[in-house]
Amino acid sequence: MPAPRTARALVTISVLGATMALALAACAPEPSPTPRPSATATAESVSPSPTPTLEPGSAEALRSTFTDVVEAVWSDGRSVAGRDYIDALVAAGFERDAMQVTQDRTSVDDPADSIQFSVHIGEDCLVGQVGPSVRGPIVALLPETPGETCLIGQTRPIDW
Numbered sequence: 001m002p003a004p005r006t007a008r009a010l011v012t013i014s015v016l017g018a019t020m021a022l023a024l025a026a027c028a029p030e031p032s033p034t035p036r037p038s039a040t041a042t043a044e045s046v047s048p049s050p051t052p053t054l055e056p057g058s059a060e061a062l063r064s065t066f067t068d069v070v071e072a073v074w075s076d077g078r079s080v081a082g083r084d085y086i087d088a089l090v091a092a093g094f095e096r097d098a099m100q101v102t103q104d105r106t107s108v109d110d111p112a113d114s115i116q117f118s119v120h121i122g123e124d125c126l127v128g129q130v131g132p133s134v135r136g137p138i139v140a141l142l143p144e145t146p147g148e149t150c151l152i153g154q155t156r157p158i159d160w
Contacts, residue, residue: 059124059141065092066119066126067139074130074137080104085117085128086158094119100155118150125150 069092073084082101090096101117114131127150129138145152 059119059121059126062094062119062121063126063139063141066094066128067137070128070130070137070139078130080112080115080131082115082117082156083160085115085130089117089119096158099158100149100151101158102151103154103156116151120144120148120150127151 066089069088070085073079073088079085082104086096086099086101089099098120099118100120102112102115104112104115106112112131113133114129116127116129118125118127123144125142125144127140127142129140130136142150144150
């Protein structure tokens, strides 16, 4: 006696389901192997990569890189610490010796309402400003001051 119609339908559906599962599994990308350092790796092979250097260019050409770095530091925690921005800009390849930064704290040791930092490039300056008194990171391309610096007033030494 032939199998009831519903039983055959269930067997067919089960076979189709198994076939589709195998077909989908075959289409899935294989996970890429995670590179693992060998036990005999030398210190040289696992040392951090050197600080990148930016291609020489005008301040205008480097403005987008400067902006990206400033926005990344801000979005990571709304930092109002000058060192965070200076270190991130150095890591991106900007020259530390060409930078200025204002104080993080006021003369009465309160947190600053905003801080400014800059990179002097040729006769131009990339200037950033962040802090609770501004809506978000501000970046500007400005000419250098008559004193051939970027920021006016007292700045702090970048000696770290």
